[in-house]
Amino acid sequence: MRPDPGEADPLNDVVAWRDGHIVAIDQTALPGEFRVLHITTVHELVDAITRLAIRGAPALGVAGALGVALAVRQGAREGWRSARLETEVERIAGARPTAVNLRREVQAAAAAIQQGPAAVEAAAAAIRDTVIGASRHISERGAGYLSEACGTRPLTIHTHCNTGALACLGWGTALGVIRMLHERGELGKVIVDETRPLLQGARLTCWELGQLGIEHYLTCDGAGPFLISQGLADAVVVGADRVAANGDVANKIGTYALALAARRAGIPFVVAAPESTIDEATESGRQIPLELRPEDEVTHVLGVPAAPPGTRALNYAFDVTPAELVTAIVTEDRVILPGRDHCAGSPHPLRQRT
Amino acid sequence: MRPDPGEADPLNDVVAWRDGHIVAIDQTALPGEFRVLHITTVHELVDAITRLAIRGAPALGVAGALGVALAVRQGAREGWRSARLETEVERIAGARPTAVNLRREVQAAAAAIQQGPAAVEAAAAAIRDTVIGASRHISERGAGYLSEACGTRPLTIHTHCNTGALACLGWGTALGVIRMLHERGELGKVIVDETRPLLQGARLTCWELGQLGIEHYLTCDGAGPFLISQGLADAVVVGADRVAANGDVANKIGTYALALAARRAGIPFVVAAPESTIDEATESGRQIPLELRPEDEVTHVLGVPAAPPGTRALNYAFDVTPAELVTAIVTEDRVILPGRDHCAGSPHPLRQRT
Numbered sequence: 277m278r279p280d281p282g283e284a285d286p287l288n289d290v291v292a293w294r295d296g297h298i299v300a301i302d303q304t305a306l307p308g309e310f311r312v313l314h315i316t317t318v319h320e321l322v323d324a325i326t327r328l329a330i331r332g333a334p335a336l337g338v339a340g341a342l343g344v345a346l347a348v349r350q351g352a353r354e355g356w357r358s359a360r361l362e363t364e365v366e367r368i369a370g371a372r373p374t375a376v377n378l379r380r381e382v383q384a385a386a387a388a389i390q391q392g393p394a395a396v397e398a399a400a401a402a403i404r405d406t407v408i409g410a411s412r413h414i415s416e417r418g419a420g421y422l423s424e425a426c427g428t429r430p431l432t433i434h435t436h437c438n439t440g441a442l443a444c445l446g447w448g449t450a451l452g453v454i455r456m457l458h459e460r461g462e463l464g465k466v467i468v469d470e471t472r473p474l475l476q477g478a479r480l481t482c483w484e485l486g487q488l489g490i491e492h493y494l495t496c497d498g499a500g501p502f503l504i505s506q507g508l509a510d511a512v513v514v515g516a517d518r519v520a521a522n523g524d525v526a527n528k529i530g531t532y533a534l535a536l537a538a539r540r541a542g543i544p545f546v547v548a549a550p551e552s553t554i555d556e557a558t559e560s561g562r563q564i565p566l567e568l569r570p571e572d573e574v575t576h577v578l579g580v581p582a583a584p585p586g587t588r589a590l591n592y593a594f595d596v597t598p599a600e601l602v603t604a605i606v607t608e609d610r611v612i613l614p615g616r617d618h619c620a621g622s623p624h625p626l627r628q629r630t
Numbered sequence: 631m632r633p634d635p636g637e638a639d640p641l642n643d644v645v646a647w648r649d650g651h652i653v654a655i656d657q658t659a660l661p662g663e664f665r666v667l668h669i670t671t672v673h674e675l676v677d678a679i680t681r682l683a684i685r686g687a688p689a690l691g692v693a694g695a696l697g698v699a700l701a702v703r704q705g706a707r708e709g710w711r712s713a714r715l716e717t718e719v720e721r722i723a724g725a726r727p728t729a730v731n732l733r734r735e736v737q738a739a740a741a742a743i744q745q746g747p748a749a750v751e752a753a754a755a756a757i758r759d760t761v762i763g764a765s766r767h768i769s770e771r772g773a774g775y776l777s778e779a780c781g782t783r784p785l786t787i788h789t790h791c792n793t794g795a796l797a798c799l800g801w802g803t804a805l806g807v808i809r810m811l812h813e814r815g816e817l818g819k820v821i822v823d824e825t826r827p828l829l830q831g832a833r834l835t836c837w838e839l840g841q842l843g844i845e846h847y848l849t850c851d852g853a854g855p856f857l858i859s860q861g862l863a864d865a866v867v868v869g870a871d872r873v874a875a876n877g878d879v880a881n882k883i884g885t886y887a888l889a890l891a892a893r894r895a896g897i898p899f900v901v902a903a904p905e906s907t908i909d910e911a912t913e914s915g916r917q918i919p920l921e922l923r924p925e926d927e928v929t930h931v932l933g934v935p936a937a938p939p940g941t942r943a944l945n946y947a948f949d950v951t952p953a954e955l956v957t958a959i960v961t962e963d964r965v966i967l968p969g970r971d972h973c974a975g976s977p978h979p980l981r982q983r984t
Contacts, residue, residue, distance in 0.1 A: 307938035436852075467944065470928065470936065472826065472850040478929070478936040486938055494928055494943040496826040497852030498790075498884025502949035505886060530852025532859060533887045540890060574824065574848055575832070577931040582824065582832040584661035584840055589848040590821065595856035 286310065287441035287487060291330060291339045293401065296349055298342050302329045303442055307483040318347050318364045325371040325378075332443025333517065334407045334550065337377030341400040343368040344385035348393045361389070377552065408446030410550045413608035418453030418548045421604055421611055422511055423462055425544045430464030431457060431510045434500060437471045437528035438480040439515035439548070449515040449548040451484060453606070458490050465491040467509055469500050469530060473573040473591060476528070497530045501537035512538045516549035516605070523599030523614025524561030529592050535601040544603040551607045561596035569593045640664065641795035641841060645684060645693045647755065650703055652696050656683045657796055661837040672701050672718045679725040679732075686797025687871065688761045688904065691731030695754040697722040698739035702747045715743070731906065762800030764904045767962035772807030772902045775958055775965055776865055777816055779898045784818030785811060785864045788854060791825045791882035792834040793869035793902070803869040803902040805838060807960070812844050819845040821863055823854050823884060827927040827945060830882070851884045855891035866892045870903035870959070877953030877968025878915030883946050889955040898957040905961045915950035923947045 289312055291300045298315040304327060305311040313329060315321050321343045324330050330339045347364045350356070356364070369382040381403050388399040422431065433454050440451030447455055457463040466485055471477035478494055485492040495503060503509065512534045518526040525531070525547050538545035558564060574589035576582060583589075599614035606612075643666055645654045652669040658681060659665040667683060669675050675697045678684050684693045701718045704710070710718070723736040735757050742753040776785065787808050794805030801809055811817040820839055825831035832848055839846040849857060857863065866888050872880040879885070879901050892899035912918060928943035930936060937943075953968035960966075 308935070469852070470826070472824070472852060475931070475936050478941075482937045482941045486941070492942070494937050494941050495945075496883065496928055497850065498823070498826060498854075498887060499944065499946055499949070500852075501855075501887035501890060502883060502946065503944065505949075508944075529850065529856060533852060533855035533891065536855060536890045536894060537887065574850055577829070578934045578936060580932045580934060581662070582829050582932060583836045583848050587832075587836045587840070587848050588846070590853065590857065590862075591849075592853055592856065595853070595859075 322371045333377045334444040337381035338404045340378045340382040341385040341403040345397045345400045348396050410608040411446035411452050415447040415452030415456040418606040419456035426510045434467045434509035434512045436469045436514045438476040440484040450513045453548050469497050501533050504537040504541050511544040513546045516547045516553050519554045520558040520560050521556045522560045525597045526564045526594050529595050532595040532597045535597040547605045567593045644795050658683050676725045687731045688798040691735035692758045694732045694736040695739040695757040699751045699754045702750050764962040765800035765806050769801040769806030769810040772960040773810035780864045788821045788863035788866045790823045790868045792830040794838040804867045807902050823851050855887050858891040858895050865898040867900045870901050870907050873908045874912040874914050875910045876914045879951045880918045880948050883949050886949040886951045889951040901959045921947045
């Protein structure tokens with residue numbers, strides 16, 4: 277189902293504050309249905325986060341900050357004491373334990389509680405604006421970098437997973453770069469990996485690209501590296517969940533194979549991510565813990581069994597791409613060239629601005 | 631459903647001749663159900679081939695040869711004239727246009743028609759024996775090669791798609807090599823790519839490995855190269871649909887990414903395939919036509935839509951791995967080392983026996 281044509285840009289409502297409550301796109305309903313959630317209680321917000329209706333690190337951070345404003349409103353309505361408010365705020369912060377952004381932004385908004393409800397709402401709005409602003413800067417810087425690095429027009433970009441407004445708000449990261457190339461008239465088309473096991477590429481990225489009117493083609497994850505070897509893409513652009521101090525990049529499983537193929541094909545492999553994903557406390561990718569998720573995400577597809585009952589699976593959700601395979605990391609502040617710096621012998625390219 | 635425990639080896643019935651008709655495992659029912667088809671007419675055989683109940687190039691060749699014997703029996707029963715028999719034989723040969731083995735083996739069995747029904751049945755049985763014998767020789771030679779090349783025990787082997795008895799009869803090719811390592815007590819476990827879009831790895835290879843009592847773990851195609859980079863596998867072993875004269879290997883989409891990862895990890899990338907897949911008339915992989923299959927195989931998974939309606943897809947069914955990334959090609963007759971020979975500057979390594 278398409279969104280109501282009366283709405284100018286449905287992607288504005290990924291996570292937003294409206295009339296004293298939170299509105300959010302229910303990402304579990306996509307792409308079959310466009311459903312906007314109206315969240316008026318902490319319980320509803322925690323439920324939306326837990327069942328992945330809201331997902332993506334930056335989007336979760338914004339949802340958490342707005343959630344503090346929501347808790348303050350609900351507390352005033354229901355006469356909560358401050359201890360109850362603290363408990364409810366902590367429930368939001370802990371709703372997705374792996375998302376560092378969620379707890380960080382909840383704490384940032386909660387710091388304004390002493391100054392009253394209006395201050396909390398202003399703090400949450402400022403956090404949302406900052407996240408959206410960063411995505412715009414990443415998009416502009418990334419498009420500029422690729423435009424120069426590739427030279428040819430129109431560009432075909434290969435991408436993986438979902439890194440657009442649904443995950444990041446605003447323009448997104450890798451998908452924001454693609455959108456900016458499109459706005460500049462420099463984009464031909466996008467090749468999208470389906471991104472098993474949870475199919476975020478097929479379900480969400482294809483939906484976003486459709487909304488933006490950008491020509492795109494879905495492909496199986498196993499096909500991506502071969503398509504790159506055949507010259508179908510001018511560059512690979514992906515997001516990142518965490519970047520180590522030496523430039524190693526943790527991202528959705530399947531990223532490493534694309535980086536290998538891009539290197540062999542001689543095309544840029546570009547990571548678009550906010551500064552907040554750069555973790556200077558982690559020396560290299562070897563120190564990044566790799567999350568093993570439930571096996572049934574692999575043995576089943578969209579809930580349907582694909583393998584014999586009892587089949588065991590290895591379900592690593594993220595992989596690590598070594599810095600030497602990364603052409604550039606584009607953030608809201610800078611372009612880092614880990615591959616080059618790595619070759620120059622620097623152990624910590626991210627500590628040097630370019 | 632497990633097969634009837636009274637049957638010693640259900641994999642013997644992939645495609646076989648019994649009591650004057652063909653028995654075959656219905657591969658569309660796996661892994662949910664083990665169903666043996668009893669095929670008594672040409673119409674039933676063509677239907678089984680068309681709907682992929684029988685698949686895999688060697689298995690199709692055997693089905694075609696046995697199909698000629700079936701047509702002769704049916705013709706005798708129903709009083710067909712020779713023109714009708716010819717038409718029916720041609721229907722079998724053309725049931726899967728892309729499978730060269732099917733037409734070749736149909737023609738080989740049909741050459742015996744003049745000598746009577748018993749001669750046709752003997753010819754078909756001989757073709758089946760040859761295919762099964764070749765698979766055994768490939769399995770033994772491949773296990774011996776890997777045992778020597780890897781050195782360590784027990785071995786972890788990474789494989790892709792389905793290359794066992796279901797596709798090849800007997801021991802299979804890559805899966806036969808794995809089975810032989812298991813029999814020799816040298817195998818630890820197997821990592822199986824799910825092999826999107828049709829999930830032959832998840833559906834069929836996991837089922838066969840379960841039947842054989844071999845420890846195995848399913849993984850998403852995008853994860854395979856990363857698992858290899860982390861040292862989880864000692865070797866990659868795959869089959870081949872076609873091998874060009876220079877050693878380039880066409881195989882199920884997803885193979886190329888594994889070869890890239892194996893090269894970087896420094897582990898053997900081994901192709902196990904019968905001599906019949908070596909196509910000396912094709913100079914290199916560039917001349918191998920790449921089949922683009924229906925887009926809905928990618929936009930849907932197990933029949934369930936994964937992407938928004940109208941999403942376009944690139945569905946290349948096969949990829950080409952350049953010879954220089956192939957450590958060894960093991961056939962029933964020889965071990966070819968394209969990577970080595972390539973490095974030595976030979977344009978046509980397959981024309982030199984090692």
